[in-house]
Amino acid sequence: MVPALVVELEKRFQGGPTIQASLEWSATPGRVAVLFGPSGAGKTTVLRCLAGLDRPERGRILFHGEPWCDTQAGVFLPPQQRRVGLLFQDYALFPHLTAEQNVQYGLSHLPASERRERSRSLFALLHLEGLEQRGPRELSGGQQQRVALARALAIRPKLLLLDEPLSALDAPSREQLRGELRRLLREFGVPTLVVTHDRLEALALGDDLVAMEGGRVRQVGPVAEVFNHPVELAVARMTGFETVLPGRILRREEGLATVAVGPHALTVLEPAQAGDEVFVCLRAEDVTLGPPEAAPTSARNRLPCTVVSLVPEGALVRVALDAGFPLVARVTRFSREELGLAEGRPVTATFKAPAVRLVPRS
Numbered sequence: 018m019v020p021a022l023v024v025e026l027e028k029r030f031q032g033g034p035t036i037q038a039s040l041e042w043s044a045t046p047g048r049v050a051v052l053f054g055p056s057g058a059g060k061t062t063v064l065r066c067l068a069g070l071d072r073p074e075r076g077r078i079l080f081h082g083e084p085w086c087d088t089q090a091g092v093f094l095p096p097q098q099r100r101v102g103l104l105f106q107d108y109a110l111f112p113h114l115t116a117e118q119n120v121q122y123g124l125s126h127l128p129a130s131e132r133r134e135r136s137r138s139l140f141a142l143l144h145l146e147g148l149e150q151r152g153p154r155e156l157s158g159g160q161q162q163r164v165a166l167a168r169a170l171a172i173r174p175k176l177l178l179l180d181e182p183l184s185a186l187d188a189p190s191r192e193q194l195r196g197e198l199r200r201l202l203r204e205f206g207v208p209t210l211v212v213t214h215d216r217l218e219a220l221a222l223g224d225d226l227v228a229m230e231g232g233r234v235r236q237v238g239p240v241a242e243v244f245n246h247p248v249e250l251a252v253a254r255m256t257g258f259e260t261v262l263p264g265r266i267l268r269r270e271e272g273l274a275t276v277a278v279g280p281h282a283l284t285v286l287e288p289a290q291a292g293d294e295v296f297v298c299l300r301a302e303d304v305t306l307g308p309p310e311a312a313p314t315s316a317r318n319r320l321p322c323t324v325v326s327l328v329p330e331g332a333l334v335r336v337a338l339d340a341g342f343p344l345v346a347r348v349t350r351f352s353r354e355e356l357g358l359a360e361g362r363p364v365t366a367t368f369k370a371p372a373v374r375l376v377p378r379s
């Protein structure tokens with residue numbers, strides 16, 4: 018398939034770093050790619066260049082074959098000609114305008130009746146009815162975020178760009194809005210790029226992941242693939258969870274949930290959110306290995322596994338396991354000797370219910 022979005026750019030900052038980003042992305046309607054990486058990786062710079070707010074020294078940006086920027090050909094489309102919807106960290110709503118006026122802000126070229134109709138349907142879609150005449154200061158953080166999203170969508174963008182869209186919210190609201198935002202982005206049907214440095218947000222929001230570090234794009238692929246199969250150390254470090262598996266919640270009782278993953282039913286802490294389709298995320302450090310006939314422990318989850326590979330990492334050893342699904346553990350060299358770990362050997366993997374993070378996918 019021909020990628021709809023092609024980015025090859027070099028942006029130099031005076032006395033600062035040079036960002037050299039290359040990526041190709043399908044940008045199909047409703048699909049979400051997360052620009053993910055540590056602080057200073059260059060994520061916002063890529064977003065600003067896509068929006069037309071920053072001009073790269075060298076390179077090109079093509080969207081469905083249309084050059085938005087081509088430094089060799091001297092092409093640079095201003096932001097309004099790119100038809101991108103933008104939402105930045107602090108929402109930047111105009112404080113002196115009502116929610117409705119904020120949403121209609123970029124629509125002055127349209128007749129009043131059409132402006133009203135567009136904002137009316139967006140207020141309905143984003144569950145903001147009744148708040149049209151409020152000023153930004155009279156709205157909660159979550160409501161401001163949705164008004165800003167409505168404003169970004171009002172221009173009927175070809176591409177939506179969100180920079181840390183949840184970072185201004187407190188932790189509980191963030192968690193709630195992560196799932197909601199994903200559902201909304203699906204509904205809008207606009208291809209979306211989201212910047213975040215938060216792993217759970219990347220997993221919750223993204224279909225695809227663009228992993229950035231040190232001003233470079235390190236890996237691009239479906240989100241679970243990049244988390245499970247990082248191609249280089251920098252990506253492995255930033256993804257952290259080495260096991261990310263699709264699962265389905267079967268039951269919830271007394272604060273615990275039972276999740277079907279491959280052939281197993283895992284016990285995890287019950288997630289606050291509704292929705293039964295989840296990603297099950299586990300860090301290698303939280304998985305303990307024991308002999309196949311190990312006596313039961315207090316850990317809720319006990320899986321018979323086979324060792325697939327052993328990779329020394331300094332004082333530790335990374336152990337890839339087959340538990341009916343791929344699972345990764347990290348043990349000390351001492352434990353490796355003690356357990357006689359070797360490729361093909363059976364072992365028991367255990368982990369506690371609180372070690373598992375669930376990220377909603379529906």
Ligand SMILES: Nc1ncnc2c1ncn2[C@@H]1O[C@H](COP(=O)(O)OP(=O)(O)OP(=O)(O)O)[C@@H](O)[C@H]1O
Pocket residue numbers: 030031032033034036054055056057058059060061062063214
């Ligand atoms: N206007 C500027 N002048 C000089 N250096 C800059 C400028 N803008 C960004 N940089 C530098 O470029 C690098 C990439 O910045 P960028 O904001 O793109 O990173 P980021 O991945 O979005 O980080 P964060 O998650 O902290 O927002 C950083 O080292 C930053 O200090």
